[in-house]
Amino acid sequence: MTAGLHLMISTPSSVLVELPDAISVRAEDASGGFGILPGHADFLTVLPASVVRWRDGAGEAHYCAQGGGIFTVTGGNRVLVACRQGTLGDDLSTLEAQVQAMRAAGIDADRAARVAQTRLHANAVRQLMRLLRDGSGADALIQPGEGLS
Incomplete structure (x- = not known):
């Protein structure tokens, strides 16, 4: 019988799971869901907010x-998941709802960042236009080849 997978899931502040005998691990990345069994080739991917699933030595799902x-998968049997935050649980539907909330929060944060970036860009363009229109601020613009001193 092939040895199991050594699974470790950690956050910056704690180790959530350290299991030396997982039978299988499932996760998803940008290309879709995938599964890992003992003997898998070395592997590295980025995970979005999602639910990682595994079966322990007794076959129970977690x-x-x-x-x-x-x-990451190394040596055919070592699976490491380093994540920003994680919550363990046995109720898949609750965890999937939590993941949906994480994804929605991420979308909202991205949207807010794009709005802030657009505002900064528009303010910079307005300031440049004002300086160029007035002519009085032309000296304040840095000429090519000049540095800040």
Whole structure:
């Protein structure tokens, strides 16, 4: 019989799971869901907010909702998941709802960042236009080849 997978799921502040005899691990990345069995080739991928699933030595399923991270397989039997945040649980539907909330929060944060970036860009363009229109601020613009002193 092939040795099991050594699974470790960790956040920056704690180790959530350290299991020396997982039978299988399932996760998903940008290309879709995938499964890992003992003997898998070395592998590295980025995980979005999602639920990582595994079966322990007794065949029982376990779950971890994680907020995005790195998934690696080394040596055919060592699976490491380093994530920003994670929550263990046995109720898959609750964890999937939590992941949906994480994804929605990420979309909202991205949207807010794009709005802030657009505002900064528009303000910079307005300031440049004002300086060029007035002519009085032309000396304040740095000429090519000049540095800040």
